[in-house]
Amino acid sequence: MMNSSEMTQAVSILGGTGSLGMGVAARLATAGVPVCIGSRTTDKAEAAVEALRKHVGPDIVATAADNFDAVGNAGRIVILTVPLQSQVRLLKDVKDAWSPGKILVDTTVPLAPAVGGRPTELVHLWSGSAAQQARAHVPAEIGLVSALHTVSAATLWNLVHALDQDTFVCGDKRDEKAVVSDLLGLIPGLRVVDAGGLSASRIAESITAMLVGINVRNKTHSGIRITGLPQGVG
Numbered sequence: 001m002m003n004s005s006e007m008t009q010a011v012s013i014l015g016g017t018g019s020l021g022m023g024v025a026a027r028l029a030t031a032g033v034p035v036c037i038g039s040r041t042t043d044k045a046e047a048a049v050e051a052l053r054k055h056v057g058p059d060i061v062a063t064a065a066d067n068f069d070a071v072g073n074a075g076r077i078v079i080l081t082v083p084l085q086s087q088v089r090l091l092k093d094v095k096d097a098w099s100p101g102k103i104l105v106d107t108t109v110p111l112a113p114a115v116g117g118r119p120t121e122l123v124h125l126w127s128g129s130a131a132q133q134a135r136a137h138v139p140a141e142i143g144l145v146s147a148l149h150t151v152s153a154a155t156l157w158n159l160v161h162a163l164d165q166d167t168f169v170c171g172d173k174r175d176e177k178a179v180v181s182d183l184l185g186l187i188p189g190l191r192v193v194d195a196g197g198l199s200a201s202r203i204a205e206s207i208t209a210m211l212v213g214i215n216v217r218n219k220t221h222s223g224i225r226i227t228g229l230p231q232g233v234g
């Protein structure tokens, strides 16, 4: 579980200048969570923070950094929001920035456009899933949880639209999933469902490819909802 001091620590978002990163930052900042936007260049991160302030409000706590410093600036949680083709490169670039106790939240979906394919198809990774690929490039003492695969960036960014959906969290350590669930649970309308170990991330990631097709056919930003769960889950 996240304690009260962890709630006031910055959450860093690597590649936070992109669509998902900005959407997550907007929702977390709205919930009062300090955010640090990471980028390959600090200029781009600073511009993103300015855009975030314009979109959410002048009183948010938001800072900018390059991705390496963003890992160091994080209280406990670092969220990775970059395309598949840059996931490993970025994790290698920041590998010396980690300190014990931190948790990486990987959001990567291995969609086929990363290798020139269709957005409704997946790349099958040797490691099994994008999350397991990330695990191999993060120091063993750093936590690893995957989440947010099925939540659309556009829906997150549209703050007048209340969320009404679930997100899966996958990870091999219950306490790490609890910390990440507490954070994401601060986003109103987003219920967090524990979907199992990191290997289950392959299934969570693949659902996104199906949602992309549903979105195209219905011109929408769909999400998922699990039924039948007891009250109080998430």
Ligand SMILES: NC(=O)c1ccc[n+]([C@@H]2O[C@H](COP(=O)([O-])OP(=O)(O)OC[C@H]3O[C@@H](n4cnc5c(N)ncnc54)[C@H](OP(=O)(O)O)[C@@H]3O)[C@@H](O)[C@H]2O)c1
Pocket: 015, 016, 017, 018, 019, 020, 021, 038, 039, 040, 041, 044, 045, 080, 081, 082, 083, 084, 085, 086, 089, 090, 107, 108, 109, 110, 111, 148, 149, 150, 151, 152, 153, 154
């Ligand atoms: N978009 C969605 O609705 C959505 C939903 C769920 C999951 N996801 C997953 O979230 C991840 C990010 O998606 P996105 O749509 O936010 O991506 P994006 O906007 O295309 O890119 C995000 C950021 O990644 C960085 N980046 C791009 N190319 C890079 C490279 N070659 N090397 C290092 N960094 C690079 C850029 O940041 P800098 O230039 O500032 O470094 C960029 O702003 C993806 O893995 C996607 O599958 C997306």
